[in-house]
Amino acid sequence: MKNQTTKLITIFTEAALESQLVRDIDRLGAPGYTITNARGRGDRGLRGASWEANANIRVEIICSPTMAATISQYLQETYYDNYAMVTFSNEIDVLRPEKFTS
Amino acid sequence: MKNQTTKLITIFTEAALESQLVRDIDRLGAPGYTITNARGRGDRGLRGASWEANANIRVEIICSPTMAATISQYLQETYYDNYAMVTFSNEIDVLRPEKFTS
Amino acid sequence: MKNQTTKLITIFTEAALESQLVRDIDRLGAPGYTITNARGRGDRGLRGASWEANANIRVEIICSPTMAATISQYLQETYYDNYAMVTFSNEIDVLRPEKFTS
Amino acid sequence: MNSIDPVIWFFLFGLLAGALKSELRLPSQVYDFVSMLLLLTIGLKGGVELANQPFSVLLPQIVVIVIAGFLLPFIAFPALRYLGKFTRADSASIAAHYGSVSVGTFAVAVAYMNSRNIIFEEHMALFVVLLEIPAILVGIILAKGVSKKTQWSNVAHEVMLGKGVMFLVGGLLIGWLSGPSGVESISPLFFGLFKGVLALFLLEMGLITSTQLSSLKRYGFFLLAFGVITPLCFAIFGTLIGTGLGLSVGGSAILATLFASASYIAVPAAMRISVPEANPTLSLTASLGITFPFNILIGIPLYYWLANYVYTTLALH
Amino acid sequence: MNSIDPVIWFFLFGLLAGALKSELRLPSQVYDFVSMLLLLTIGLKGGVELANQPFSVLLPQIVVIVIAGFLLPFIAFPALRYLGKFTRADSASIAAHYGSVSVGTFAVAVAYMNSRNIIFEEHMALFVVLLEIPAILVGIILAKGVSKKTQWSNVAHEVMLGKGVMFLVGGLLIGWLSGPSGVESISPLFFGLFKGVLALFLLEMGLITSTQLSSLKRYGFFLLAFGVITPLCFAIFGTLIGTGLGLSVGGSAILATLFASASYIAVPAAMRISVPEANPTLSLTASLGITFPFNILIGIPLYYWLANYVYTTLALH
Amino acid sequence: MNSIDPVIWFFLFGLLAGALKSELRLPSQVYDFVSMLLLLTIGLKGGVELANQPFSVLLPQIVVIVIAGFLLPFIAFPALRYLGKFTRADSASIAAHYGSVSVGTFAVAVAYMNSRNIIFEEHMALFVVLLEIPAILVGIILAKGVSKKTQWSNVAHEVMLGKGVMFLVGGLLIGWLSGPSGVESISPLFFGLFKGVLALFLLEMGLITSTQLSSLKRYGFFLLAFGVITPLCFAIFGTLIGTGLGLSVGGSAILATLFASASYIAVPAAMRISVPEANPTLSLTASLGITFPFNILIGIPLYYWLANYVYTTLALH
Ligand SMILES: Nc1ncnc2c1ncn2[C@@H]1O[C@H](COP(=O)(O)O)[C@@H](O)[C@H]1O
């Protein structure tokens, strides 16, 4: 059974953005998301999660290539200038791909 | 040095399933697994990890394509009807691929 | 807009290595990293995170293919003999790929 | 005296904060910590008292309570299956929740009696353990029949060795082995902080309850009625058994509260694994969204009044 | 008597451990727990006292404090914008931090008064809440003007329903509703452990402060001067208002401390969302790296001396 | 009196729960919290007493203890290398574990003395710090020789600035600086809850120990014998030194316990980084799986009896 190709978007960003980001993802129509707590370093310096203002999250979204493009563009326009954020995507084989056609 | 291609399976599911899932993975003969705590939303609604009945886990298994197919099929048959669960896989380049031939 | 292809390295290893590993990554010149807490099982047995000596971390590094090779080789030489460690990589499409040319 | 206990205000505040979609939250490990302290404290208190009870007094109590624990789900099941039109799995699962008990509700009842200086049998923590388990077994049988496929060893493991039962049993054993003078050195943490810890626990319970309330409208009127009427019926049953066993008024009221309470920790976890086709939202909405607040806000004073009424009527004082 | 309070040693120890790059750390959920206990305790204490205050006394205090809360950021903004040459967004954000208050600093001031048996108006926890919010609104307006684009409902949600305000308000309400005898049963956790919990909180604050100090050199002398002079000016303002409102010497000193303190929890979170173009490192370096240690090490004794001086001068004793 | 302390029951309960593969677990951050409280409390207690000790009394004690700390691993190493046939790295690592100390064991010894009203020198927390570090340095040298490649600055950082040493030293300093009246305000959290916190700590230790026990059979009889005989020998050595230093009977028994105890926090972390080729399971099985339970169940009463015996024999009472 060859599964339909689907996209996985991964976002590393500030924990302070979580509730706003979740609202955005829902509004843009993504089929779901998964979030874990993280820490890290990037261009905007060390974010060691020693306290909330300094913690990161790691957001994953499984969706169609079109939705992936929409989300990426929205994030870039809305958050990239002012927030610590990194976004990337790759292709995945998913079970029950019909869940993720949006 | 071209590393042999190997599969990475990722599973998002309910934290309540952890011990049972780990037993399954071991029994099916997978070479190992890695688990992190997560929260998220999918078809079965919001799972915000505010308490245990409502928390997710994120399981990763590096294995051969054959084992990946076995695990995917087992999960689909056993858990998909009654549990919040999403599974996908992608190809990875792994160091010491001989560890993950099963 | 076709994004430039970039590598994502993922490392599963012992939490005790975190500060040393971060120093290594910085010294080798990687553009950043993201860390989450994890537990798991591999060749070196169960690492259930019930206490610190027994906990894992999951490190992700987005970087150029060259840097990815450098890091992989360094890890293999330095840590593989004595530590529980698994490393793999895959290709990703990243927004603002110019951030990750090193 | 008759004013509302501050721990109840914490619950109501949690409810309100949840309804307002505030960012209030107990960190998950802190919630685990607080639950653990509560379970150990209840166990320790019960265990210390257990040492003072002659076995000849305990044995009949144990037997009656365990039998009652097996009976309760059988009473709830037909109502759910035939009046509520729920699936067999859902009916069995909800019946198991209501046949079992809620430790949080027990703690509030204990706090209620303590703050009013009402005497009760402190060893009743033992009853919590005895009542927690039978309903789970009955629930599985109601859902699946006595099928060979059920992995009873897994079920037993899940039920007996789950956190809730283990902490309670551990507390009971340690309290029993250490005796009153032994536990004195650890009492500032376990007994001194009890009400404060209960307050934090109820704050989080309020937050969780408010998320359950939102799914209430989906399930409609029957579930609401079931979540209020079942505790009332079970409480009457409990009061009569408590009276029959010769418990004090306070003890009977607490036994009534135990019968009236519905599990939201041990049973949901066990059902999720053993009866996966049952919808967990349904049973949690009922037990957490309706019965838990009903019991701690209205039930407990009512059951105490009831126990008093029964004792006065039967001239048992 | 005049020796340094152990909670201050905990702060200095945290600073040192941070400077040495040690692996000392409060686990994040434990820090959340400790903050939560602190906020609830302060709220509860204030709430219990609130019940004793006639509304006719409270009303003028509330009005004056809220007005002051709106004024303070307007005083800080021009200094930042025109003397400090910061961008409009940065100036507005820092002004909001200094117009608002720090609960940690308030707790240290309360501990300072308690350990010296200095009387103050315990209901001042209410002022913490009243002072926390106006500065945020002013900060947003200073940054963006009264733009239609600002989603004020989002802002209000973020500000009013954030953890800090909710726990304080919850504590106030519960304390007020329960009264002194009601909270007695929960006092071992909340009041008994207060100083110990404050010690742990300050240990972590020391660790966090030391990470902020490292970015201090990047921002240079103006920020350092601003972080010391602003609290001094605001403290004088606070002392006068406290005196004018007829507060006790201790009460005036605490009001001065509140005015002098700068937020590092509620305001940073709100600014990050509402004024994202402001650099959060800048405002946190000032409020956490300079003003917080200045206030708890030097400020509080100074403000108490100041309040005494004003009262003696005006012969108000 | 002679009954088992409830904190020991907590340990045994943890062992049992682990052996039964129950789901009991202390959340990891709660375990960190509990360890932190324990370390700070021990440090604070020691620090307060330290202020009362004239430096002329302390200096000889410090010198002798530090020398002993350097000697102990040299005694253990040959036994492991030549009798046990372990690799050089493993022998060095295990020797370092046994040359160093276990704070948990110290805490149980303190609780043992307190509950029996046995006097001992409270400033002995200082000895814990003094004994913790030398063995690590010796262990590294035994494994690698005095190699130029060893990054001693990294080692020193890892050892001195690790959580364990920092919290102990911090507590010592704060206790010393604050004095008995200063720490009074924070005593409900640190001293009041001490035994309860120790109980929770030992519960988790029981759980961890039981996971170590499972790897015991893999390593066979020598490790078991080593894990019992080494503490006995080191305890005799400790008792004699304690007597020589003029400590009280209780003090000598505690010093014996310190010598007999094996590290399972600071040393494993340091060895993992500095001697990575040593197998961590081997040393943890010995120190946690054998020596820790041996010491707290059998060792401490035995060492107290031993100290008494020595004092009586030498007519030192
Ligand atoms: N090269 C990288 N590899 C992995 N994670 C990164 C990388 N760069 C940034 N990150 C993560 O993304 C967050 C924000 O990045 P930045 O906006 O570059 O500061 C960081 O805190 C890291 O967690």
Ligand SMILES: Nc1ncnc2c1ncn2[C@@H]1O[C@H](COP(=O)(O)O)[C@@H](O)[C@H]1O
């Ligand atoms: N489209 C998606 N992207 C990322 N994670 C998802 C997605 N859909 C579901 N999940 C995760 O998988 C869990 C179970 O999904 P479901 O069975 O659809 O409720 C959710 O709680 C999410 O954590």
Ligand SMILES: Nc1ncnc2c1ncn2[C@@H]1O[C@H](COP(=O)(O)O)[C@@H](O)[C@H]1O
């Ligand atoms: N096949 C695998 N799939 C996923 N994670 C693995 C796998 N093997 C090992 N790991 C992770 O890597 C860690 C170290 O592996 P090892 O060195 O094989 O013990 C384990 O504790 C797991 O978290």
Ligand code: NA
């Ligand atoms: Na019940």
Ligand code: NA
């Ligand atoms: Na201010």
Ligand code: NA
């Ligand atoms: Na030792």
